[in-house]
Amino acid sequence: QSVLTQPPSVSAAPGQKVTISCFGRSSDIGNNYVSWYQQLSGTAPKLLIYDNDKRPSGIPDRFSGSKSGTSATLGITGLQTGDEADYYCGTWDNGPGSGGIWVFGGGTKLTVL
């Protein structure tokens, strides 16, 4: 069971908007930056969002990130069939006893209907 909680799946039609949530705790999302990764079928994950809301060079502005308290959200507008993928959130966890550990969410499968 992942420390960060994501919905197993979301779906929307082409052209629509979708959001993917990522819930954590004060020791992880609450006190650290969140990043998001896109994993297309059969490929390696790719950095999509870092520092909660920043996009690396080459990532279209259809992708956005936000954070509030102990949760983070990935937004995708103007959905395309090529956006079908698994999406993972991740952050550092400073929890007691953890000694510091990077944690991923369980992943959310996006289906573009």
Next chain:
Amino acid sequence: QLQLQESGPGLVKPSETLSLTCTVSGGSITSNYYWAWIRQPPEKGLEWIGSGNTYYNPSLRSRVTISMDTSKNQFSLNLRSVTAADTAVYYCARKSRGSSIWFDPWGHGILVTVSS
């Protein structure tokens, strides 16, 4: 453009040591970044193994060593006493330093199966 490529055996016997190497091209591993290993069991999510030679997943710490070979611009993963539960695609990635933590880019990944 920085590229990472994993290499190593695709099949390891139970109780033996899984050894993988990540070759970095287009940049130096002595640059101001850490280097990480992440794995993904079949049909499951991502699991961070460790970064650099200091930060390891507590659940794997007793069995893991990550080391660097600056002369070859490579870093390696050793995972001892493997079981079937260690079967996964193993990815290497560059990790940022400081409070802004992210992984980019990633290697293509290598499937390692633990079986006799």
